[in-house]
Amino acid sequence: xxxxxxxxxxxxxxxxxxxxxxxxxxxxxxxxxxxxxxxxxxxxxxxxxxxxxxxxxxxxxxxxxxxxxxxxxxxxxxxxxxxxxxxxxxxxxxxxxxxxxxxxxxxxxxxxxxxxxxxxxxxxxxxxxxxxxxxxxxxxxxxxxxxxxxxxxxxxxxxxx
Ligand code: SF4
Numbered sequence: 001x002x003x004x005x006x007x008x009x010x011x012x013x014x015x016x017x018x019x020x021x022x023x024x025x026x027x028x029x030x031x032x033x034x035x036x037x038x039x040x041x042x043x044x045x046x047x048x049x050x051x052x053x054x055x056x057x058x059x060x061x062x063x064x065x066x067x068x069x070x071x072x073x074x075x076x077x078x079x080x081x082x083x084x085x086x087x088x089x090x091x092x093x094x095x096x097x098x099x100x101x102x103x104x105x106x107x108x109x110x111x112x113x114x115x116x117x118x119x120x121x122x123x124x125x126x127x128x129x130x131x132x133x134x135x136x137x138x139x140x141x142x143x144x145x146x147x148x149x150x151x152x153x154x155x156x157x158x159x160x161x
Pocket of ligand 1: 038074075076103110133135
């Protein structure tokens with residue numbers, strides 16, 4: 001019996017590579033860990049707000065690193081906070097991804113070579129996407145997550161040139 005509605009226009013069998021299906025699911029559900037380090041965190045919170053609304057691209061915040069697969073490093077990484085950032089990263093489940101948001105997280109920004117500032121969070125954890133600016137606008141963070149989605153979709157999938 002045919003089910004009425006849109007289903008009658010779809011084929012009975014759809015083929016896809018498992019890796020691409022998994023990547024599709026992961027790319028569209030990048031849940032980010034809710035923590036902020038400095039002023040960039042305000043822009044991150046704004047990105048989750050009604051104007052840019054990260055939820056619509058599948059990114060919602062989680063208050064536990066064990067339920068998050070995206071770390072947005074939003075702000076200055078001080079020497080004091082660096083071990084905490086590393087611990088939170090280690091507690092996240094694989095596969096996990098990192099966005100370095102703003103000049104401070106990327107290379108220390110205005111505090112470059114300051115005695116108490118790590119000159120780039122990539123000195124302690126691997127970074128997938130960097131966002132320029134001081135501070136970057138929420139739209140820039142949305143763009144970075146869309147770029148990360150592209151990257152996640154390509155994991156383990158060979159593309160023809
Ligand atoms: S990059 Fe600018 S806005 Fe962001 S944490 Fe550093 S000083 Fe603040």
